[in-house]
Amino acid sequence: GAGVSQTPSNKVTEKGKYVELRCDPISGHTALYWYRQSLGQGPEFLIYFQGTGAADDSGLPNDRFFAVRPEGSVSTLKIQRTERGDSAVYLCASSSGGSFDTQYFGPGTRLTVL
């Protein structure tokens, strides 16, 4: 079956611009997660959705970052006024239930802020 997909695979933008990153979870998975992975580091939690609502957004670094999941399926991570420090791979994962269920990751979106 289809896994988690993310678009675009690569995004290059200029400092100060706005970007949107999209995640399509595995069909039927109610939980969706966003992580950020910097070079040489493990994935770092950003936000967790259960259905349409954000169950935990404690990992969002500041108010420039925002994510939505309006219909409980596709999610969009939005970054305003991008900074060079936002450059990283943004990973999305989904699971069939709660946070103790297996999380399946997408291939990630590599964001480069010039």
Place this chain on the structure above:
Amino acid sequence: GENVEQHPSTLSVQEGDSAVIKCTYSDSASNYFPWYKQELGKGPQLIIDIRSNVGEKKDQRIAVTLNKTAKHFSLHITETQPEDSAVYFCAATGYSTLTFGKGTMLLVSP
């Protein structure tokens, strides 16, 4: 919050040797411990996981052990092959989601 330490950061072995990667965690409430393999340019892929109600789990050449008292868990790969070369991450459940270690780059030489 949860803190996961992973060692070593790099591990080089000869094909056919065994490889062991160790992790410690801080939150005694954590009860789910997955291991992920990440190849260059790809997302992490689950290879094995263990829950706190068991001490060991094995799947062919891969095994994981868990010591809840000491709060550490380990990944064991036997009969390593060049295609095992990748970055491996351990993780533990924190408050509501996974906290990852910094990763181990495993290099298996033919």
